Amino acid sequence: MKAGNIEQFKHLSQFRDLKDLNNNMEAFLAEHKKDFTKSELICFKALLRFSVKVVGVSNISISKLLQAISERFGEVSESTFHRMKRKAIKLGILTVYTTHRKNGSQSSNVWVFNRFLNSQTIDTPISDTKQEKVAKNQENIVEQLTPQKTNNLLETNNLSNKRNENVSDNKYLVDKLDGSFTSSRVPVEFRDLVKCFYDDHKTIEELWKVIHIQTYYLSYYSLDDRISLAIDSFKQMVRNIKRGRKIRNIFGYFWGIVEKKLDEEYKSIICEVA
Template sequence: MRTGKIEQFKSLSQFKSLKDFNNNIEQWMVDYKNEFTKGEMIAFNRLKRYAAKVYGVSNVSINKLSAISKELDQGGISRSTFKRMLKKAKHFGIITVYDTERTDGSTSTNIYVFNCYSIEPCQKEQEVLQTPVQEDLIENQLNHHKTENKSKTNNKLDIRKDNAIKDIPIEYQDLLKDYGYSPKQIIEFYKCVKYATKYLTYYTDQDKVKLGLRALKQMIINKKLGYKVRNMFGYYTQILHNFLDVDYLQMVRNVTLD
């Protein structure tokens, strides 16, 4: 691959926006952050910052990253630390590296391409939408699963007595209980909801419940349709953000029409 300005590598980007890129990185970190040392995470985050102009694509040099981290009093990034980070990121599938060369044939700065979290290929204009057929199918699946779980009621924990989830609305807890999720899992799911809406101050607890249940139903139907899920909390977060994006676009369109 011939070296050049970062703009010429736009075709390598797998993301529709900077927000989409950051969301995917957050989901990767849910799975693999603990696999990186403190120094490796500094290297990873510096590289990520240089992948914002072309979403998820960077051609920054190791020397430049190291110099910047020293200026920020982060102790610097050695070449060995960067290479260790890169080796792990490549192994986990987070980053793909492309070699480049100059016109004279000598090697130049590598191209670092961050990958989508989901196993399915990212589609830049894809939105998670429910058709009426999907809605009916979701409800049928929900009702069927609830019936199957009736016999297991006596084996479930009374999570309303668990102090760790006392602030989670009962309506939200009840549906996840019907699907056999543990108190710990319910806590993690609701954390995803709170994180996705943390800047939406106008969202009430009831709004969060509606959004959370809507995303849960979509996740269930996607799994029924054969979608492969690497990490259910990361996948759930992705659906939450997709719904929020669609709702925001609808809100903007309504304001424009008015």
């Protein structure tokens, strides 16, 4: 195969779009993540990051890929990359084509990710469900966070109805739990930042849910990536509010900030591999 611009390898792509690629890679890693070491996974996900201009195809050189990894995660050896490559090929998720220059010397390989999901089926029922949940979440998120109203009759009960009052109080307390009661699914770093401004467990959990939904299909995103995205986005939201921005719905506004940051990241990746 002759070496050339990445555009000439478009015919090797097996995916409709970036979302289709991410769905397949997420499904693959759900089953085979255990087959790779931590360093090998870093190599796998880094190669995936450089396979977006032509979806699922890259011709980045190993040296450039390892340099990009070292700048972000620390040094990873070339032998680690080759171990990842052999495993990925054996598992059927990666095909490697050698290319040659006009003078016959070998050039960079072409890395082609293969489908893991059947292209004749709807890739994942989960993806459709998630899309519905996103829309529903956008519409109902305020209602979900609105504390339930206490019963006025219970508030006027006398001491003879103390037991009923206790039940009402307990219900009220559940709705008013502070940030220390946030679900363990929310990273501590994000929880501790948000509770300085919104010390309510539901608010913190719903803000993190925005991150979870927005990055659901980004299989190359690590937990640290999600935390960094969440913290940067929240800081930007707080900064804008402090500067006088009027916001009716912090969750919808936060969603917009996160979405814009992901769009900017996508454009930067495109530029990197151009």
